[in-house]
Amino acid sequence: MSITYLEAIREAQAKLLRDDERVFIYGQDVGGTFGGAFKATKGLAKEFPGRVLNTPISEDAMIGTAIGAAMHGMRPIVEMQFADFSSTALNQILNNAGTHYWRTDVPVPITVRLPSGGTKGSGPFHSQSMESLYAHYPGLIVMTPATVEDAYSMLIEAVAIDDPVVYCEHKYLYYHLKAENLPTESLPTGKARIAREGRDLTIVTYSAMLHEALAVAEQLATEGFEIEVVDLRSVKPLDTNTVLASVARTGRLLCVGESFPWGGATAEIIARVTAEGFHLLDAAPQRLNAKDTPIPYHPNLWSAHRPNAKEIARKARALLRE
Amino acid sequence: MSITYLEAIREAQAKLLRDDERVFIYGQDVGGTFGGAFKATKGLAKEFPGRVLNTPISEDAMIGTAIGAAMHGMRPIVEMQFADFSSTALNQILNNAGTHYWRTDVPVPITVRLPSGGTKGSGPFHSQSMESLYAHYPGLIVMTPATVEDAYSMLIEAVAIDDPVVYCEHKYLYYHLKAENLPTESLPTGKARIAREGRDLTIVTYSAMLHEALAVAEQLATEGFEIEVVDLRSVKPLDTNTVLASVARTGRLLCVGESFPWGGATAEIIARVTAEGFHLLDAAPQRLNAKDTPIPYHPNLWSAHRPNAKEIARKARALLRE
Amino acid sequence: MLETATRSKKSAAPKPAPHERFLEAFRWMLLARTLEEKLVSLYRGGLITGGVYVGRGQEAVSVACGLFLQKGDIFAPLIRDQAGRSAFGEPLLDVTRTYLGSRQGPMRGRDGNIHRGRPRNNQLAMISHLGAMVSVTVGALMAKRFHGEKNFVGLSCIGEGGMQTGSFHEGMNIAAIEQVPLVVVATNNHYAYSTPNDREFACHDLVDRAIGYGFEGYTVDGTDLTDCLDMIGSAVKRARAGRPPQLVVASVLRLSGHGEHDDASYVTDEIKRQPFARDCLKLAEQTIVDVNLLDAATLREWRKDAAAQVDQAISTAQKEAAPEADEEDWCAISTRDLVDPLE
Amino acid sequence: MLETATRSKKSAAPKPAPHERFLEAFRWMLLARTLEEKLVSLYRGGLITGGVYVGRGQEAVSVACGLFLQKGDIFAPLIRDQAGRSAFGEPLLDVTRTYLGSRQGPMRGRDGNIHRGRPRNNQLAMISHLGAMVSVTVGALMAKRFHGEKNFVGLSCIGEGGMQTGSFHEGMNIAAIEQVPLVVVATNNHYAYSTPNDREFACHDLVDRAIGYGFEGYTVDGTDLTDCLDMIGSAVKRARAGRPPQLVVASVLRLSGHGEHDDASYVTDEIKRQPFARDCLKLAEQTIVDVNLLDAATLREWRKDAAAQVDQAISTAQKEAAPEADEEDWCAISTRDLVDPLE
Numbered sequence A, B: 001m002s003i004t005y006l007e008a009i010r011e012a013q014a015k016l017l018r019d020d021e022r023v024f025i026y027g028q029d030v031g032g033t034f035g036g037a038f039k040a041t042k043g044l045a046k047e048f049p050g051r052v053l054n055t056p057i058s059e060d061a062m063i064g065t066a067i068g069a070a071m072h073g074m075r076p077i078v079e080m081q082f083a084d085f086s087s088t089a090l091n092q093i094l095n096n097a098g099t100h101y102w103r104t105d106v107p108v109p110i111t112v113r114l115p116s117g118g119t120k121g122s123g124p125f126h127s128q129s130m131e132s133l134y135a136h137y138p139g140l141i142v143m144t145p146a147t148v149e150d151a152y153s154m155l156i157e158a159v160a161i162d163d164p165v166v167y168c169e170h171k172y173l174y175y176h177l178k179a180e181n182l183p184t185e186s187l188p189t190g191k192a193r194i195a196r197e198g199r200d201l202t203i204v205t206y207s208a209m210l211h212e213a214l215a216v217a218e219q220l221a222t223e224g225f226e227i228e229v230v231d232l233r234s235v236k237p238l239d240t241n242t243v244l245a246s247v248a249r250t251g252r253l254l255c256v257g258e259s260f261p262w263g264g265a266t267a268e269i270i271a272r273v274t275a276e277g278f279h280l281l282d283a284a285p286q287r288l289n290a291k292d293t294p295i296p297y298h299p300n301l302w303s304a305h306r307p308n309a310k311e312i313a314r315k316a317r318a319l320l321r322e
Numbered sequence C, D: 001m002l003e004t005a006t007r008s009k010k011s012a013a014p015k016p017a018p019h020e021r022f023l024e025a026f027r028w029m030l031l032a033r034t035l036e037e038k039l040v041s042l043y044r045g046g047l048i049t050g051g052v053y054v055g056r057g058q059e060a061v062s063v064a065c066g067l068f069l070q071k072g073d074i075f076a077p078l079i080r081d082q083a084g085r086s087a088f089g090e091p092l093l094d095v096t097r098t099y100l101g102s103r104q105g106p107m108r109g110r111d112g113n114i115h116r117g118r119p120r121n122n123q124l125a126m127i128s129h130l131g132a133m134v135s136v137t138v139g140a141l142m143a144k145r146f147h148g149e150k151n152f153v154g155l156s157c158i159g160e161g162g163m164q165t166g167s168f169h170e171g172m173n174i175a176a177i178e179q180v181p182l183v184v185v186a187t188n189n190h191y192a193y194s195t196p197n198d199r200e201f202a203c204h205d206l207v208d209r210a211i212g213y214g215f216e217g218y219t220v221d222g223t224d225l226t227d228c229l230d231m232i233g234s235a236v237k238r239a240r241a242g243r244p245p246q247l248v249v250a251s252v253l254r255l256s257g258h259g260e261h262d263d264a265s266y267v268t269d270e271i272k273r274q275p276f277a278r279d280c281l282k283l284a285e286q287t288i289v290d291v292n293l294l295d296a297a298t299l300r301e302w303r304k305d306a307a308a309q310v311d312q313a314i315s316t317a318q319k320e321a322a323p324e325a326d327e328e329d330w331c332a333i334s335t336r337d338l339v340d341p342l343e
């Protein structure tokens, strides 16, 4: 058997619908015979009648409805067609879901699936990585699974969590990433994973960039460097301890993320590590993000806009030389 | 003569309307005899008939309309009633205004005024500081004036700039802050200002927190410490050079911002300073932000939620001891 | 006497005669007016931090929104719905504790004034962003349907200003698609803050929006309690009976500032002379006197009772401690082991 | 022959006779269909990166949107508006360069496919987020009014799916408030991607939304070119003459997948048998033959001409260089000295 990242997301939802009658799926084109723009819900409407519902193009109302249902005992999963379109639901996510528990003591267990990140030819409005926007505001958990196993187990966990979860699934990984089996156990959310051990440099990353980082680690190994790669898994909560422990071993830190450069996950990691682990650092911590422009359509531009293995390797080598 | 921060904003708009026929003001309750929820446009509708227009409660359309007008030669100023409500215009701001020049080569000179930040009793939806959301995305300039002079001159500059500007004016400063005169010259946007010189510690901040930082500097001076305070003035562009030069003098960095802690301006500053000025630092750079919960209504809670002089002083002293 | 505010909903009781319902509604209106006048004077005296927002002139519409809902129904009140909130069962103490910042209120000092609710008791806690609560109400109703509940309705309030938000549009449309038993009561009080209708919308009559959503639409004279009870009562009944979602548009004038900080000097004299500018409470009282539904002594008694209830709720809340920062746990999520270790 | 695509708008010319207009419209439809069929085959051959979105079956509505606009009018086309874009004056090269990623196209490889425009020539460049371009069109019209221009209109396209966005609602409402000369043409092609009408809206007829905004509303048979020209032409005329904003709702079937990656297997046979499922281009051609507006030779000539134009536009774009990352200046703002010194 072999299962893709996308299939794992579908399987997780099938399992959730099977095991928990509070679960329903709400989103554009998720139902009918269609099963979603990326087929993440393929077949589920038929298997679970009345529980996989197409919505109008109304992101604000999709989330509002999910909030109301969650408040009253349901566990809705909302699929945004692309993460980028969640901008029109952002008010409901940040200001309604994100504040509700704190204001009223009643948690809002919604899971918002955001098909995130760049793929070639997708352009400025079908490529965004929005984890930093959502993590900036209080009240949300923001997951960024990078592996098939995490895609599966974290989605199941997301629905079990009593608080709102923004689940950022990376479109580039949908078909590119395969595993032999679905996991039977997993790290809990909030724990980062050492994806590769090393002692010369720590690369902290998450989502699709994990695989670029691992490729760089592989490559630099041939040059005699041992790179430790930390997969954050969730950017909020962010597992500072695991990162600090790694930096304690390596003394060098490079943070890699696919979202825009100003603020965001890579800046947050560096701020935490320097505040608490300044003395652990042998060199200036560095970061690599996408460029500060909209995400280009043309593959030539797109592959230079996102951090790629070549750039990461260049940064890593420079850091190793310091 | 004495002029408040709020009056400076009104005067700047009066001048803009007077000097530039491309300017119009668009927003809820800005017109009529009313002149805005905070009176920032008081009297302007009468003085400039047909150019200060009330809008429906439609933040998305307010920005969309401004974009269309700006594209066709106008210089609209959009007043959000509170920054917090710009969440429902965020898509137009980020995805339409923010991408337009890059996509089409046609810039969109809109100015979006966001009455920002906390005041007591205002609660979760009338207190937010959203500069980090807007700065994270490409294509926008984000101003955060902290003084009466900057409130005036930067608003005038905002309208002159060919690109979209998010102008974060702080409600707490509206009446609290007074100056003798309106400025006749000013630093350009993109240049930070040394608000107070010192040599023991650099506090980098902006907007209302500048005044907390200055109070702390004053206080610590009595304890024998000389704190340098840098007012960023705009968080995007962010004047890394001035910050680095200050840290070169002091060796110690504390960043203070009123927005939520995860990501955002303080993390961004630290990431830049450590990347480029790691060797300048004698101690771990630190930051202070609001707490990671919605902004509380009750003054007892609110004053503990935002960074305040006491907390800043505590952090500063700890840093000075390192 | 004090049981007025706390007596439970009478869903099981026999249907009251029209004049009984009228009197019951009037009594809630009186209570709301009394309470809000008191809140205003506390505000003027500097005893309330933040804003005070009242429903003066809108009590007839509002009370009808709360009065026909039963236990298990969902209510999403907005800014000017004190009468409806009370009629739905909100204790006066919830109001005074929230306005006065008692740590014992439902919002525990975290949120204030009108931004309160008890979602567990089906009274949703509005966020400020107008229009956002319609779809939330829809979701709550869908949950009830998923759970197999029957015979429930939801009622969501909106102002004519809020009707212009995209969020409202999406909420209305999705309600009709999901065919949930929803009543939306839109109160056109002729202003959104200082903005008059002509800068809010350009249609002839807001009720004409109903057909475009697949709602059934009705208008009501918001100054006339009988009309409000009839029209909103029957809308609730129709929704409960499985008819399409209902839109009721009421016409009134806001007889106060937007909030108590606002002198409403922009309200034109011409508008103040319109029929919709009359005070629904005065009109209702006039009816009571005209038709002799109550004698003067009872009316006086009711007033005194309302005042006593309000005084007690205020003095209780005033005696209670304020929240303290160092007793807050500062956690925005309920899953404590997932709290981000931010400093 | 090649001048078809580039000849300038004939606003100053005498009004063409109805059959001339019909033929002109038909010729643009033919060009659009020919172009899009070619783009589809390039896509199938792996020569286009990203998606291809066509307007097959919607050319009659679309062409009418572009045809009545004059120089100085504003046009905000959407996904399925190739015919209208061409009729408005978009050169074929803009299309092929954008789809094929030439650095010389209007989007210079930064954006692709349908996300193109030339705002300087009054053809707005849509963002993906549906509904967002209505208010942008309103703003452009306000600018023209501010500048003292006269006699202009704007036309903004939308699908029935996009009509359910909050952004669309706000845009419609603000258009009516500002009383700008706007025509909104809404094409109900019975699906939003895979979602059929019954999960998109619940009103009987989308044109019923017009009254709720203060628009004048009309319906049109989108398969019938004559009807499209009549109804959209007169809506443009009314808007230009100062009537309230106009909503025209057309009924058609999308005769393709949502994009070319989509086999549209969800479209039911029943719907394919509906009158609105007919192919407007075939019907128009049938009319031409029936009424003998053109002889067969000319028709053949037009087809050949369309194919030649398309081939030329494609081969030109294919020969052009792609954008290169190291020649990009990577600046999202025009004010170069305010670019943030982010690494």
Ligand SMILES: Cc1ncc(C[n+]2csc(CCOP(=O)(O)OP(=O)(O)O)c2C)c(N)n1
Residues within 6 Å of the ligand: B028, B057, B059, B081, B085, B088, C079, C080, C128, C129, C130, C158, C159, C160, C161, C162, C163, C165, C189, C191, C192, C193, C254, C258
């Ligand atoms: C999305 C949004 N924008 C702006 C505001 C600020 N605001 C609060 S109340 C109000 C006016 C509301 O008017 P209406 O809906 O008619 O209700 P009314 O106050 O008249 O009862 C405004 C503009 C808001 N609450 N939400």
Ligand SMILES: Cc1ncc(C[n+]2csc(CCOP(=O)(O)OP(=O)(O)O)c2C)c(N)n1
Residues within 6 Å of the ligand: A028, A057, A059, A081, A085, A088, D079, D080, D128, D129, D130, D158, D159, D160, D161, D162, D163, D165, D189, D191, D192, D193, D254, D258
């Ligand atoms: C706000 C928003 N949400 C989701 C999408 C994704 N999307 C692109 S086209 C489409 C369907 C559009 O349907 P309709 O408006 O009827 O136009 P049609 O494709 O039928 O011409 C969707 C859901 C989008 N573009 N914008």
Ligand SMILES: [Mg+2]
Residues within 6 Å of the ligand: C159, C160, C161, C187, C188, C189, C190, C191, C192, C193
């Ligand atoms: Mg109102």
Ligand SMILES: [Mg+2]
Residues within 6 Å of the ligand: D159, D160, D161, D187, D188, D189, D190, D191, D192, D193
């Ligand atoms: Mg459609």
